[in-house]
Amino acid sequence: MTMDPHFKAHVEEQAKVAAANPAPPLDVIPPEMVRAGYRAQRTAQNANAPKDVETRDLQVAGAEGPIPARLYTPPGAPAKTPGLVYFHGGGFVIGDLETHDGHCRRLAAYSGVRVMAVDYRLAPEHPFPCGHDDALAATKWAFDHADEIGFDKSRIAVGGDSAGGNLAASVSLDLRGDPDRRLAFQLLLYPGIWPVEDTASRKELDGPVLSKAAIAWFDKCLAAKGHPQSARAWLGEAKDLSGAPPALVVTAGFDPLKDEGRDWAERLRAAGVEARHVEYPALVHDFYIMADVSPAVDVAARETAQALKAALS
Secondary structure, eight states: OOOOHHHHHHHHHHHHHHHHSOOOOGGGSOHHHHHHHHHHHHHHTSOOSOSOSEEEEEEEEETTEEEEEEEEEOTTOOSOEEEEEEEOOSTTTSOOTTTTHHHHHHHHHHHOOEEEEEOOOOTTTSOTTHHHHHHHHHHHHHHHTHHHHTEEEEEEEEEEETHHHHHHHHHHHHTTTOTTSOOOEEEEESOOOOOSSOOHHHHHOOOSSSOHHHHHHHHHHHOOTTOTTGGGTSGGGOOOOTTOOOEEEEEEEEOTTHHHHHHHHHHHHHTTOOEEEEEEEEEETTGGGOTTTOHHHHHHHHHHHHHHHHHTO
8 A cells, every 4th residue: 555645754854853852751741731732733624614514513412511613504505404413533532623614614515414423521521422422412402403404304414534444333232212303314534443462553653643652642541441431432342333324434544543434334234234334544543534635535535425324315
């Protein structure tokens, strides 16, 4: 495999910067500082998203009180469209509405689907299962307030990238028995499935973008392993995937999480769930929110949005 040349140049430049200015271990940096750095980096790399998408900040139900969310309405959208409840990535520790704003704008603009991005609580201040409980509560809220936010209740999907893909997959399983809130689709973008045993790609790849040290830090902050409900986060422990909504699983060739995403799609199909797997072999983890690095990202974003549109049509 050959990395996209724009990302290759970017990765090499980042490596030079890191070598010249070594960062301290993540364990000794306050999480809020890590979040601020990530926010600054990703917003700078994703500044040219569609500007004609209408946005509205909301307060939606979390598991223990209101949490922020943002509604994205495509230009020219009718009063009611299909809806996507979206969970950002960041290892359950970093990421927010701003880091993924450009990505959500593209999804809405290119698909014609309204997107509601959810700012769930983050670890370590709010360890597992806080984020998962918030994701579930916010999805239920979207169903219960569909008319207010312009969602067609019969065509609501969940989606997310990386840790957010984990949340979307978890919510898809959580809601299988809810007759009033039947999800139509799940959009899982380089999802972190957290397998029981490390996959080959987790063993072999240390970056780019997502390092082994970062994964270990995320795991430590989340504190999900060994929890009685741990299968909601460590989805590799989930036994029964039947009855989940149809899925699109997207992976990237230069991503430690690629094998678990591929394997999850295979497990869904084995359980009788319609699931399609698409890999972008030249791209890296987090590529959807690094659109200014390479034109390949916009191509992938359009293809992903068209798949979402088709699934909810």
